[in-house]
Amino acid sequence: MNRIENLTLIDGNFSEVEAREILIPIFSSKINFHKIKNWSSQERYGEDDEIAQKRIPKLKxxxxxxxxxxxxxxxxxxRLLVSSQINISLIDN
Structure with missing residues (x-):
């Protein structure tokens, strides 16, 4: 895949409450992902996952x-106008 695929995640006009209900869980989920990734690294290798350690404070x-x-x-x-796209492309390891 040499092209970039674009996926629309959010595209709308929201009240403060609606935006809170949509956006906070997305950020919280990413923080939780990195916490679990870091915990897994600590359990497996006895050391922190550097990427997770950097991302958690940024996400907070x-x-x-x-x-x-x-x-x-x-x-x-x-009201809040919110749009979010996800851009995906395949890269070599």
């Missing part, structure tokens, strides 16, 4: 930014 920071945006939307009684 993104949740903090998201919380601020959601709070602002709620305070200003605004």
């Amino acid at each position: 920071n993104e949740i903090e930014k998201l919380q601020k945006i959601l709070s602002e939307a709620k305070a200003k009684n605004k």
